[in-house]
Amino acid sequence: MPYAGTREERLRKQREYWNKNKDVLNQKQRKYWNKNKDILNRKQREYWNKNKDKLNKQRREKRKTDNGYTINRQRTYYRENKDRVNVRRKGYREINRDKINKQLMARYYKDHKKSLEYKQEYTKKWREKLRLQIIEHYSEGKNRCELCGETDIDVLTIDHIGGGGHQHRKKVGGHIDWILVSQNFPEGYRILCMNCQMIEKKRKNQYKPPNRINFTQTVSMLSQLGYVFKENLRFIIKLR
Numbered sequence: 235m236p237y238a239g240t241r242e243e244r245l246r247k248q249r250e251y252w253n254k255n256k257d258v259l260n261q262k263q264r265k266y267w268n269k270n271k272d273i274l275n276r277k278q279r280e281y282w283n284k285n286k287d288k289l290n291k292q293r294r295e296k297r298k299t300d301n302g303y304t305i306n307r308q309r310t311y312y313r314e315n316k317d318r319v320n321v322r323r324k325g326y327r328e329i330n331r332d333k334i335n336k337q338l339m340a341r342y343y344k345d346h347k348k349s350l351e352y353k354q355e356y357t358k359k360w361r362e363k364l365r366l367q368i369i370e371h372y373s374e375g376k377n378r379c380e381l382c383g384e385t386d387i388d389v390l391t392i393d394h395i396g397g398g399g400h401q402h403r404k405k406v407g408g409h410i411d412w413i414l415v416s417q418n419f420p421e422g423y424r425i426l427c428m429n430c431q432m433i434e435k436k437r438k439n440q441y442k443p444p445n446r447i448n449f450t451q452t453v454s455m456l457s458q459l460g461y462v463f464k465e466n467l468r469f470i471i472k473l474r
């Protein structure tokens with residue numbers, strides 16, 4: 235005889251019945267499971283393999299809409315059955331080591347480029363944020379060069395008053411932006427545009443042109459080693 239009433243009523247009755255007879259029902263279920271383990275397992279696996287995509291999608295959807303119910307339940311279950319779960323997981327890992335490694339590698343190669351790009355993008359944004367904070371602090375909110383008044387944020391730099399910024403960086407280690415923010419904006423810095431910074435450095439004779447390879451020197455050194463130069467130094471041939 236079909237049960238009359240709404241779905242909610244039916245579910246409520248079911249739940250009540252289950253709660254009342256939990257132990258007996260659980261026992262029954264376990265007994266049935268143990269007796270038909272192989273068939274049931276096989277059937278489950280078959281069903282899963284056949285409907286994998288659909289079921290996974292359903293699970294994902296459910297997870298999104300159940301206010302963390304599924305995740306919390308999983309967490310609680312893990313907390314309460316930690317030892318058992320860990321033993322089971324370890325066993326699974328040992329048996330399926332090759333399969334898991336393969337899956338992990340596949341996932342790594344699929345995602346690592348994307349995640350790398352994401353990380354780089356994130357770092358870039360983070361650095362830019364720090365830089366803006368620093369500029370704002372040391373220019374007292376004016377965001378401009380202290381000497382000429384340049385306001386283009388892209389050419390503004392952090393200048394170590396009195397020079398020695400490079401040495402300081404070397405001593406402390408790390409990125410100057412992060413050092414300044416983490417040390418809560420120490421004294422002794424100002425905001426200059428790149429032009430003014432260069433001019434200041436030259437004025438104080440701190441500016442050294444970057445090391446370039448001295449061509450004449452290199453040629454004479456190689457000659458001494460026995461190299462012979464032909465066709466306007468375009469080819470280098472070793473004698474012996």
Ligand SMILES: [Zn+2]
Pocket residue numbers: 379380381382383384426427428429430431
């Ligand atoms: Zn300037």
